[in-house]
């Protein structure tokens with residue numbers, strides 16, 4: 350392994366954190382998915398991977414929780430520009446549909462049938478790309494951090510994990526429940542990701558945290574499906590206002606999860622000061638520190654973090670959104686490695 354000085358000035362070499370490591374010599378592979386074809390409100394998250402790479406170079410790499418974390422080996426799987434092009438093209442089809450619906454049209458109108466079909470086919474191909482890419486690294490015993498893109502992107506990754514792990518839970522941090530059975534006619538919409546992964550048998554549990562912008566149907570599904578444990582933002586905050594500690598709330602969240610945990614982190618689960626340019630910002634949410642405390646407590650609970658994604662970071666000129674995203678990416682990558690380091 351090339352020598353890396355974590356205290357030197359950051360190097361812009363196209364890799365996350367400016368690390369010099371190849372995929373072969375690394376334990377954690379960061380896979381970028383520059384995709385925001387179905388975003389309904391503010392597009393732009395397809396450019397998050399590039400922006401997070403740029404912002405990540407100026408981080409300091411000492412981690413209070415993981416000894417010499419920069420030696421773990423974090424490698425960057427190159428950004429696939431064909432995916433970015435497909436996202437742009439698909440977004441044009443999606444916009445025709447979204448505009449039609451916003452003008453009072455119906456999902457079933459013939460006028461937009463071809464556009465919906467094109468979006469669904471492209472999303473299917475995207476899922477295949479993510480599945481193939483992540484599956485090949487999993488077979489090499491690598492850990493993977495997936496960086497979106499909109500929140501539809503982890504489907505292929507969760508599917509690949511389900512072929513390696515016979516049962517696992519998902520810790521889903523998000524302002525939204527993402528439980529819609531398709532949205533605006535799009536089967537693989539950002540608003541349907543958790544509905545879609547629940548169809549995977551190996552996903553035995555879904556623990557949703559910081560949820561605060563939901564439909565009636567989503568709440569009904571959460572309440573009626575035994576797999577789902579629902580920690581709404583309001584419920585969490587009321588506990589805190591009534592003098593329960595954040596530590597105690599974290600224990601309740603973690604106790605709802607099985608031994609193997611996948612983390613799906615929509616950045617809008619955090620308070621909007623951490624992600625002002627995300628696709629669908631919502632007031633409320635977790636502070637950055639609360640989120641990190643939950644991640645650390647999960648890692649220390651004897652559970653194994655088998656993978657994670659960070660989605661919906663909306664790049665900004667100030668670089669603030671991508672700065673927060675990059676720090677979260679580094680911390681969760683390190684904790685994931687720590688919970689797996691006994692068997693590697």
Ligand SMILES: [Mn+2]
Pocket residue numbers: 500523524525615617618629661
């Ligand atoms: Mn969300």
